[in-house]
Amino acid sequence: MKNNPAIAGFVVNNTYGPNPQDFSTGSYLFRVTDSCGTYDLPAVVMEKDVYRYKWTYSMQQTCAGGKITPSGTKTYAGLTDNSVYYKITDGPSGVGTVIRNGESLILSKPGEYTIAIGANNYIIDYKVNSKKITYYNPQDLNLDRNQTLGWVCPGAAPNTGTIRTQAIGGRSGSRQYTYKLAEQGKGATGPYLDSNNTGRFSSNVRYSLMKNTNYSIQVVDECETSIVQDIQILDFATYQIITTDKPMFCVGDTVYLKAINLPTTAKNYYWEFPNSSTIREGQSQVIYNVDSSKAGKYKVTINSDLCGQPIKGEVDIKVAPYTIRCYSAVTDTSVNPYIHGLLGNWRPSRNYVYYGARAQADPAVKTDIRRDGAYGDFMSFWEKQTASWTPHQDTSRWVWNAESTVFSKKGFELENKDPLGRYNAGLYGYDGAVPVAVVQNSRYRESGFDGFEDYDFVAGKCDDGFCPVGRHFDFSRYKNKLSNEQSHTGRFSLKAAKGDSIMLSALVTDSDRLLTAPDFQQAIKCNTNVLKAVRLNPGVLVPDFSPVAGKRFLFSVWVKEEQDCKCTSYSSSEITLLVGGPVRVTTTAQPKGAIIDGWQQYEGVIDVPQGSTAFNVVIVPKNNVNVYYDDLRVHPYNANMKSFVYDPVNLRLMAELDENNYATLYEYDDDGTLTRVKKETERGVKTIKETRSALLKETAQ
Known part of the structure; x- marks a missing residue:
């Protein structure tokens, strides 16, 4: 036996045996067998026979990789010195060379390495004499x-x-x-x-x-x-020094304000809030539960060693205005459904077409046009059973092709659908007297149009004098902003001046609301069931504009700025589309096409995710410029809308707007005779037809 200074133990040399065996401190019994017999040899491995190591390392990044410089000592037989060796025994780059104290190892690839220490250049990893070092790729430049x-x-x-x-x-x-x-x-x-x-x-x-x-x-x-x-x-004189996380905020939101970061430590930030004289410090500010009282201009002043003059900035925090909704007098109390026209009016529900073979089905037989062409057999749709008539539900013969789903209070059909589930809708205005839009592939509740012409046609108002009755697309709260100074079609437009904020808000529904029957509530009086009350729910009412979640919608409006704009596009109108809910979606309508007779179309596309709760259109003029808006429409992206504008006095058709919201204009003389038809195109307004008529006067003889 002889000691091995590379390990904490002994090695038995056996010329004909396997690899040398290593031992830690303790007592051992060796059994030796030779030609003369078998012998037991006791042995004790003591602390002085074992090598002990203490070592540390430093790591430095170099162009070649991680540079490891170890430093340590060994103790054996009571003597300590620094004559030790190191080696990479495992790692992404394989086994490394042996080095001494003061030399370095290079970790050329990222990963985990094992480095062991020994008393000579024969180094084996015995766990107790090694360390694991993880080398990470350096940060990119x-x-x-x-x-x-x-x-x-x-x-x-x-x-x-x-x-x-x-x-x-x-x-x-x-x-x-x-x-x-x-x-x-x-x-x-x-x-x-x-x-x-x-x-x-x-x-x-x-x-x-x-x-x-x-x-x-x-x-x-x-x-x-x-x-x-x-x-x-x-x-710094014109740069937007302050940034926010949203272009506009809803009531209850948290506003995060952040001023520009300057590359210096010698800087101080001083904030001024609207409606407050308190000066606040710090690069960032947070405003909780924002409402209209906290809207306004937030200002910051930055003093630093970068500039001799203070750096100033401001941001206008806009809070979307809330809308006032009137409660329905129909659903809020007991009502007589016959007075309100909810019951007692019978209207067509479905249209059916009979499918059957003709009696003359053989094309080789000569036909008699006067007498031939009748069905070979026929089954009536209605059948008399006892004292009533019932429909015969034979779907192979009687097939429905249209179903009416919503009617107005005046009996006009507002919505229908075909057997494929495709909806068509008609929007009525001017107190429900004439159609203002027809939409294909859209429910009634999913589309809206407003030409701002019929607000004087409101026949009645809510008890509080605020809400007009029966408006599908409602800008009544901004009636005082209607102007006859400019108009894209008709006589009126919506005028927004400096500081104005105009908002259209609608609820979002996850599915279409089905019409339901009234609830006849019973009571017992004198041991007899009597009618206590008739209560209605919103399912019996014509729905307001309320988009269905899970769809994409298209917004369009015509805009005119009150300025001499020698430009190809307007820039003083900010139209924001917001969808509220767990996932908030925001987009901005952008100018589309050329400026035509002073008007330019703005368009925006927005997705309404599932779970959304509100759909908002917010209009804010910029740059101290008055802006006019006209012919505003919203409908599903894959729908097709045509809209109509009438004279608000005599109800003559003044304009028809096509699928792209471009107008065909109609002009009349004093007698109400159509004299001119003009078409709005991308190249301007073109006259396509003009007529003149007069009566010849008799000449006196």
Whole structure:
């Protein structure tokens, strides 16, 4: 036997046996068998016979990988020294070479490595003499967003820009970088305007950094890894210093305000809130349970060592106005359904067509047109059974092709569907007298149109004098904003001035509401059942505009700005579509097409997810410009709408708007005779027909 300094134990040398066996401290009995017999040899492994190790390591990132520098000692037979060796025994890069104290190992690939220590270069991992080290890929070379910015101070010349940038990551562990400034698009190849190791550039005699201009910065680390990043020179005098998480907020929302971060520690933020004299500090602010009293302009002033003048910014927090809904006098109390026309009026429900073979089915037989063509056999739809007539439900002969589902209080059909479940709807206006829109592939409740012409046709109002009766698409609360100064069609439009906020709000339903019968409530009086009351639920009422969840909707409106706009598109109107619920969806309507006779169409598409609760259209004018809105419509994306505008005095048809919301205009003379028909197109308004008529006067003889 002899000791092995590489392990904590002994090794038995056996020329003909397996690999040497290792032992820890303790008592052992060895049995030896040779040609002379078998012998038992006791042995004791003591602490002085065992090697003990103590070691640590440091890690440094290098271009080649993670650099591990271990340092440790060994103790054997009571003596301690630093004559030890190290080796990677396992890892993604395989087994490494043996090193001594003061030398280093390189971890070239990310992953978990095992490094063992030993008294000589014969090193085996016995667990107690090894450590596991995990090496991660270094962070990619990049720029620190919090420490990177380009700007021109308020009141400074436009060519006095400054850039500060700070790199992070890279394979080099020294964190030493070279920064190269170039014009935009030339960061990878040059030529370079300037180069340094600080990442700070300012306008000087050799070059100028202009506001609202982009420049390219190339960053190179010591491993020659490089990236190129574009940086814009912000004009602090006009830049949006404050940002919010939403363009508009609902009552009860939480508002998160954040001012721009400046790449310096010498900075202070001072906030001013509307309707409050309190000054608050900090880069970010949170407003809980926002309502209309908390709406307004929020201002921040930033003092820093970057600019001699304070940096100021403001943001206008808009809270969507809430709508007032009137309770129905029909569903809120006991009613007589016959007075309100809910019962007692019989209208067609379904249309049926009879399918059957003709008696003359042989084409080879000559026909007698006068007498031939009758059915071979016929079964009547109605059958007399006892004292009543009942329908004969033979679906092979009598097939329905249309079903009426909703009627107005005046008996007009508002909605029908075919056997494939495709709905068609008709919207009535002017107190329900004439149709204002017809829609294919849409339920009545899913579409709406308003030309802002018939608000003087309201026959009655709720008891509180606020809600008009029977409006499917309702802007009654903004009736005072109707204007006859401008109109796309008809005589009126909706005018929004500076500071106005116009909102259309509707509830969203998960499924279509089915019509239900009244509830006849019974009571017992004098041991006799008598009618106590007749109660109605909303299922008996004609539904208001209330989109069905799970669909996509198209919004369209015509806009005219009260300014001399020598431009191709308007920009002073902000029309936001919001869907409330667990998943909030927001989109902004955008100009579409050219400006035609001063009017431009805005369109927006928005999805209404399942579980949504509210659908809102919010209109806000911008830039201190008065804006007119006309011919507003909403319908399902795959629906087809045509709408109509009438003279609000004599109900003559003044315009018909097609599927794309483009108008055909009708003009009349003083006698009410149609004289001119004009068509609105993408190239302007074209006259397509004009007529004149007169009566010849008799000449006196």
